[in-house]
Amino acid sequence: MSIRPERVRILTPERPEPQGSGPVVCWVNRDRRLRDNWALLYAQEIAIARRVPLHVVFCLVPEFLGATLRQYDFMLRGLEEFERDCTSHNIAFTMLLGDPREQVPAYCAATTPSLLVTDFEPLRIKTQWVDAVCAATSVAVHQVDAHNVIPAWHCSPKLEFAAYTIRPKIKRLLPTFLDEFPAVERHPFPPAAMPQPTDWMHVRSTLRVDTSVAPITWLTPGEQQGRALLDAFTAHIERYQDRNDPTKPGQSNLSPYFHFGQLAPQRAALEVNRLARTGAEDCPVESYLEELIVRRELSDNFTFYNPNYDSFEGFAAWAQSSLNEHRDDPRQYVYTFEQWQQAVTHDELWNAAQRELLSTGKLHGYMRMYWAKKILEWSASPEEALAIGITLNDTHALDGRDPNGYVGVAWSIGGVHDRAWFERPVYGKIRYMNANGCAKKFDVKAYIRRYAESTLF
Numbered sequence: 395m396s397i398r399p400e401r402v403r404i405l406t407p408e409r410p411e412p413q414g415s416g417p418v419v420c421w422v423n424r425d426r427r428l429r430d431n432w433a434l435l436y437a438q439e440i441a442i443a444r445r446v447p448l449h450v451v452f453c454l455v456p457e458f459l460g461a462t463l464r465q466y467d468f469m470l471r472g473l474e475e476f477e478r479d480c481t482s483h484n485i486a487f488t489m490l491l492g493d494p495r496e497q498v499p500a501y502c503a504a505t506t507p508s509l510l511v512t513d514f515e516p517l518r519i520k521t522q523w524v525d526a527v528c529a530a531t532s533v534a535v536h537q538v539d540a541h542n543v544i545p546a547w548h549c550s551p552k553l554e555f556a557a558y559t560i561r562p563k564i565k566r567l568l569p570t571f572l573d574e575f576p577a578v579e580r581h582p583f584p585p586a587a588m589p590q591p592t593d594w595m596h597v598r599s600t601l602r603v604d605t606s607v608a609p610i611t612w613l614t615p616g617e618q619q620g621r622a623l624l625d626a627f628t629a630h631i632e633r634y635q636d637r638n639d640p641t642k643p644g645q646s647n648l649s650p651y652f653h654f655g656q657l658a659p660q661r662a663a664l665e666v667n668r669l670a671r672t673g674a675e676d677c678p679v680e681s682y683l684e685e686l687i688v689r690r691e692l693s694d695n696f697t698f699y700n701p702n703y704d705s706f707e708g709f710a711a712w713a714q715s716s717l718n719e720h721r722d723d724p725r726q727y728v729y730t731f732e733q734w735q736q737a738v739t740h741d742e743l744w745n746a747a748q749r750e751l752l753s754t755g756k757l758h759g760y761m762r763m764y765w766a767k768k769i770l771e772w773s774a775s776p777e778e779a780l781a782i783g784i785t786l787n788d789t790h791a792l793d794g795r796d797p798n799g800y801v802g803v804a805w806s807i808g809g810v811h812d813r814a815w816f817e818r819p820v821y822g823k824i825r826y827m828n829a830n831g832c833a834k835k836f837d838v839k840a841y842i843r844r845y846a847e848s849t850l851f
């Protein structure tokens with residue numbers, strides 16, 4: 395087997411082995427790409443060994459945790475490419491519509507697979523879907539972490555305290571797990587008949603989403619474009635030194651592709667790691683790998699092991715008690731959700747950040763911290779601030795509803811993975827940020843000008 399066994403978990407110990415002569419079905423949830431996909435590679439390897447067809451299914455729910463047309467559009471256009479890629483590789487692609495807890499078991503009943511393979515996403519709803527499918531089918535179900543370089547369950551068996559506790563584990567395992575992907579093959583055992591191509595117009599007509607949040611045009615979704623953007627980024631990786639300056643093009647902008655599973659973080663890590671060998675002094679490889687692997691996989695660890703990852707109760711005890719002590723502190727301003735959303739606070743820097751998010755579907759990483767911390771400062775309670783931060787992020791950001799998003803907001807508002815700082819009103823011991831700090835880092839006026847009111851559609 396060319397896939398490391400640690401990447402795979404058997405979810406049905408009472409029926410661990412593939413059985414019968416049916417196809418291997420790969421139920422894709424999080425990692426929606428043909429190449430560099432450990433779940434698909436694992437499914438194909440077993441299908442080839444058993445000389446059976448390989449099916450890919452994706453189950454589309456008409457609404458999902460507040461996702462809007464902006465995010466559905468990015469996902470669906472990527473899935474169109476994924477379907478074409480599967481078909482050209484003799485892999486049957488089927489789009490199921492509705493509740494996966496019903497649709498996936500029904501698909502299994504109709505196709506009697508020898509094995510169901512699925513990928514891994516630690517969010518509560520995805521875990522519930524997978525558990526329900528395991529309970530409603532009689533097929534062996536294997537889960538593959540196709541998103542993390544080091545499988546989340548193997549990297550650490552427990553909730554990690556901070557980056558400094560998970561980093562040594564990652565560093566120790568990285569030489570083993572940062573391996574090159576084998577190529578996916580044109581499947582040698584095609585199905586008797588390929589499924590009808592998906593009617594994408596019909597698929598779109600089933601959505602029940604907010605269409606007022608428009609798709610973006612400055613990024614093109616899909617596996618090919620994700621790879622092209624990675625190549626463009628690595629060609630100028632020295633720009634990453636400016637990653638904390640939101641007026642400069644320092645960041646990779648790859649998070650939407652990672653989030654929608656159109657690009658493997660491991661592919662980015664492999665390509666960036668190659669640059670380390672050039673040894674150029676201005677090559678910030680280590681900083682990029684720290685964000686891409688340590689910080690990102692720490693977010694998966696948090697959402698995997700902390701059932702309260704999106705609520706106040708998920709904060710560390712020191713942060714909860716400090717925020718509780720400052721619960722009744724007077725706030726200089728208290729804004730409603732609508733005021734936040736419409737970017738009409740008294741703070742032009744905050745408004746500019748919100749307008750960046752509204753108009754581009756992405757908020758610069760440095761500004762994300764300022765943006766969320768000010769929501770804590772000018773909301774009635776930390777619970778309300780957390781809910782507002784998550785909702786705004788999930789509604790407008792292309793990469794929202796991601797472990798990174800829940801952790802990013804919780805880091806800013808609840809000190810998750812951070813340490814206690816000097817105590818001050820409202821924040822308690824949560825790390826503080828202000829506009830003066832931003833002014834020391836970048837040209838605040840230029841940033842405000844860039845996202846002036848006229849940038850909104």
Ligand SMILES: Cc1cc2nc3c(=O)[nH]c(=O)nc-3n(C[C@H](O)[C@H](O)[C@H](O)COP(=O)(O)OP(=O)(O)OC[C@H]3O[C@@H](n4cnc5c(N)ncnc54)[C@H](O)[C@@H]3O)c2cc1C
Nearest residue numbers: 645646647648649685686689690759762793794798799802
């Ligand atoms: C309040 C707040 C909300 C956030 N919401 C999200 C979100 O919804 N989705 C999301 O993917 N990230 C989120 N982040 C983390 C981070 O800001 C983004 O991952 C990053 O800005 C994405 O842009 P990029 O791909 O150009 O980043 P780059 O700087 O080019 O980084 C490359 C990759 O490293 C990872 N990464 C970078 N910074 C972090 C970080 N702080 N924590 C974890 N992983 C990181 C991401 O996968 C990112 O794509 C949030 C951070 C904060 C403070």
